[in-house]
Amino acid sequence: MQPSITSLKKEQYKGLLSDNNTVCTLELTVTTGFEEVACQECREKLEVEPSCHLGRIVFDIEIDKVPEALKLRSVENIYVIVLVEENFPFSSEREDCFEKMYKLAGTPDWKKGIKVWQLVFGVEDSDIFEGEEELEGSYCTPKPEIDLKKMKKEKCIIANLPQKNGNTVSTEKSTNTKKIISETQRVGKGPKFRVTCERVGSIHVFGSSEAARQFGGGINEKFGWPVDLKHHTLEVDLNIVENFVYVGLRLTMEPLFKRNVTQFGPTTLKSTICYNMVKLAKPQPGDIVIDPMCGGCSLPIEGALTHTQCFYLGGDIVEVATSRSRMNIDNLVEKEKSLSADTIRWDTTALPLRDQVADVIICDLPFGKRMGSKIDNRVLYFKSLVELARVTRLNTGRAVLLTYDKKSISKSLFRVSSLWKNFSTRNINIGGLIAGVYLLQRTGLFSDSKLTEELKLKGKKRKLSTDE
Numbered sequence: 001m002q003p004s005i006t007s008l009k010k011e012q013y014k015g016l017l018s019d020n021n022t023v024c025t026l027e028l029t030v031t032t033g034f035e036e037v038a039c040q041e042c043r044e045k046l047e048v049e050p051s052c053h054l055g056r057i058v059f060d061i062e063i064d065k066v067p068e069a070l071k072l073r074s075v076e077n078i079y080v081i082v083l084v085e086e087n088f089p090f091s092s093e094r095e096d097c098f099e100k101m102y103k104l105a106g107t108p109d110w111k112k113g114i115k116v117w118q119l120v121f122g123v124e125d126s127d128i129f130e131g132e133e134e135l136e137g138s139y140c141t142p143k144p145e146i147d148l149k150k151m152k153k154e155k156c157i158i159a160n161l162p163q164k165n166g167n168t169v170s171t172e173k174s175t176n177t178k179k180i181i182s183e184t185q186r187v188g189k190g191p192k193f194r195v196t197c198e199r200v201g202s203i204h205v206f207g208s209s210e211a212a213r214q215f216g217g218g219i220n221e222k223f224g225w226p227v228d229l230k231h232h233t234l235e236v237d238l239n240i241v242e243n244f245v246y247v248g249l250r251l252t253m254e255p256l257f258k259r260n261v262t263q264f265g266p267t268t269l270k271s272t273i274c275y276n277m278v279k280l281a282k283p284q285p286g287d288i289v290i291d292p293m294c295g296g297c298s299l300p301i302e303g304a305l306t307h308t309q310c311f312y313l314g315g316d317i318v319e320v321a322t323s324r325s326r327m328n329i330d331n332l333v334e335k336e337k338s339l340s341a342d343t344i345r346w347d348t349t350a351l352p353l354r355d356q357v358a359d360v361i362i363c364d365l366p367f368g369k370r371m372g373s374k375i376d377n378r379v380l381y382f383k384s385l386v387e388l389a390r391v392t393r394l395n396t397g398r399a400v401l402l403t404y405d406k407k408s409i410s411k412s413l414f415r416v417s418s419l420w421k422n423f424s425t426r427n428i429n430i431g432g433l434i435a436g437v438y439l440l441q442r443t444g445l446f447s448d449s450k451l452t453e454e455l456k457l458k459g460k461k462r463k464l465s466t467d468e
Contacts, residue, residue, distance in 0.1 A: 002035050005053045006244040010084040012051075015060045018109045024066065024116050027248055028057050028075040033428030033437070034276040038074040041279070045072065055429070066116055066251070073275040073306060076255045079237055079248030080116040083108035088245040094205050098139035098214045101206075104245070105218025106135050113249045117234060120251045128190045131224035140217035147209035190225035193234040201242040212238060215247075260305065262331050263324040265296045269364050273402075273430070274302035277362055280439060281400045285309035287359035292348040292388060293317075297325030297341070299362050301332065304341040310360075312341040319345060349383040353391045355446075361388050361399035367435070368405045377405045381412035386451055389419035389442065397442035402428075404435040413438070418448045 010016045015025030028050075030038040035052040042050045042059060046068060050059040058081070061069065069078055083104075090097055114128055195216035197208040204211075215238050220227055225234070235250040257270035277299065283289055287310045291299045294314030304312045316322050325343035332339055346352055365384075368377050381403075388399065399420070403409050413422050424439035 002032075002052045002054045004241065005056055005058075005239070005246070006086075006241050008051070008053065008058060008084065008246075010086065013058070013060050013081075015112075016081065016084055016109075018112070021112065022062055022064075023060050024063050024112060025058065025060050025081045026066070026069060026251075027079045027081050027246075028069070028072070029055060029077045029079075030057060030075050031055075031270070031273055031276065031428055031430070033426050034074065034273070037276045037279050038072070041072055041074045042069075063112075063116055063119065067120060070120065070251065070256070072256070073302075074272055074279065076252075076257050076270075076272050078251045078256075080113050080251060081246055081248045082110060082113035083245075083247040085245040088240075088243050090204060090243055092205060094142070095139065097204070097206050098142060098210070101211050101214035102137065102139040102218040102221075103135055104247075105215055105222055108247050110223075117249050117251065121233070123191070123233075125189075125191075128225075129223065130189055133222060133224075135218060135222055137217075137221060139214050142210065143213070144207070144210065147213060148207045190223055191234040192226050192228035192232045193219065193236060194227060194229045194232045195219070195236045195238055197238040197240065199240040201240065203242060204240070208240075211240060260301050260332065261296055261298050261328050263296055263327045265321060265324055267364070267367070268296045269298050269402075271298060271302050273428070274299045275306060277364075277400050277402060277437065278303040278306060280437065281360045281362050281398060283307045283310045283360050287311075288313070288357060289360040289362060290353075290358045290391070291315070291363055292346075292351065292361065292384065293363050293365065294325055294343060295321050295364065297328050297343050299364065300325075300341045300343070301328060301339065303362070304339040305332075305337065308338070308340065310340065312339075313344065314341070315344045315346040315348070315351075317345065317347050349380070349387050351387055351391055355390055356393045356397075358388075358392045359397060361392060361397070361401075361440075363399070363401050365401055365403040365405070365409070367403060367433070368408070377403075377408040378411065381405075381408050382415055383455065385412055385416045385420060386455065389416065390447065392442045394442055394446060395444050399438075399440040399442075401438045401440065402435055403438075404430075404433050406436050409436070409438060413440075416448075416451065418445050419443055419451070 013025045014020050015023045032055040035057055038057050039050045039052055042048050046061060048059040048061055050057040195212040197212035199208040199211060216227060219225060237248045237250055239246050257272040259271050261268060283303065289303055289310050289312045291314040294300060294316050297314045300312035300314040314325055322343050322345045329339060329341060329343065366377060413420060420440045421443055422438055423441055426437050427434050428437055
């Protein structure tokens with residue numbers, strides 16, 4: 001388990017120093033469990049030394065090299081960090097928190113962050129900071145009836161909500177002592193922006209949307225940048241973890257996993273997860289890589305695009321899946337991307353392949369959620385592992401398997417321990433499901449007579465029951 005982002009120490013990063021104009025600090029989000037794989041890719045391609053945090057990696061990089069980070073294939077989103085506050089002084093009064101969030105907008109190193117943002121998106125506007133002014137107000141007009149409408153309110157938030165007077169919500173403090181900014185925004189030159197707040201913790205007396213409103217109001221008041229929640233060109237990410245606060249500017253308009261695949265199935269894997277699984281398999285030049293349950297062929301396609309000196313073959317028993325795979329491959333070929341990959345329809349438990357033909361097996365097994373069931377998985381996993389052992393090279397063959405059904409895969413691996421050795425398991429977070437990635441090594445035993453007899457016996461019993 002990687003440490004939380006709260007373990008980040010800003011004094012360790014040159015990019016967080018305002019007087020350093022050549023280096024910035026990037027935060028890259030990654031599927032939880034694959035942080036080390038992403039760090040390895042950054043070392044190889046960017047020659048940086050990242051620090052791992054839960055679902056994130058952070059590192060310093062020269063500003064001129066930031067566009068190279070957008071070519072990484074293991075990460076999902078990239079942000080340039082413009083502010084880190086390790087012990088932010090939140091209070092138990094909502095209005096005090098609003099004021100602090102509002103005035104926080106004047107603290108980040110906006111000029112460095114905007115410089116990086118302009119480099120990435122090719123914006124040459126030199127008048128972005130032309131309308132910069134000092135913050136005069138205390139905070140924006142709170143609107144809890146809007147900001148908290150769809151939010152699951154915690155006890156400390158409910159306890160501090162202001163009382164309703166008729167159709168309006170009153171504040172606990174007098175407006176005579178606090179200058180509250182109206183909802184009318186200041187409009188000047190600069191990018192259209194929005195603020196997104198991600199908040200974790202039980203000590204806050206405000207909601208995420210309320211924090212975003214106050215911080216965004218402060219940005220608008222200070223620079224005059226227009227707020228646009230739908231058609232923005234700049235997205236500011238406000239992260240609050242207990243009393244740890246940091247701010248980043250998003251450098252990816254859409255997540256980097258949205259690539260390669262155009263025809264999606266019910267369980268299509270993100271391309272970033274596919275890359276990380278391929279990376280764990282360590283394919284070598286000349287290797288034959290097989291995905292026996294390929295679905296939309298996202299794993300073979302990602303492998304063929306990144307490890308071009310291997311051949312990838314994906315198959316599935318469902319005709320719709322193989323058709324989808326063919327369309328995804330053809331779509332990339334039409335874009336003049338050379339792919340050493342193909343797809344075929346087959347039964348994973350009876351592959352039309354000769355013995356010991358494959359070097360690597362990479363597969364996203366049925367979870368038993370959207371596809372299949374856990375009862376079926378117990379049989380499918382066992383039969384598939386025996387058949388895959390037949391077509392995989394002895395001793396050097398390896399497999400990377402992903403599944404949520406850990407109980408079924410554990411029992412199956414125990415039964416086929418004479419053919420496969422499980423030497424590594426890691427947990428990853430897929431849409432809130434904690435799945436397991438299993439790294440297997442093929443043993444030197446070609447076949448196990450006990451397993452063969454067991455499969456034959458089960459086949460005979462099934463045939464007899466069908467005849468009856």
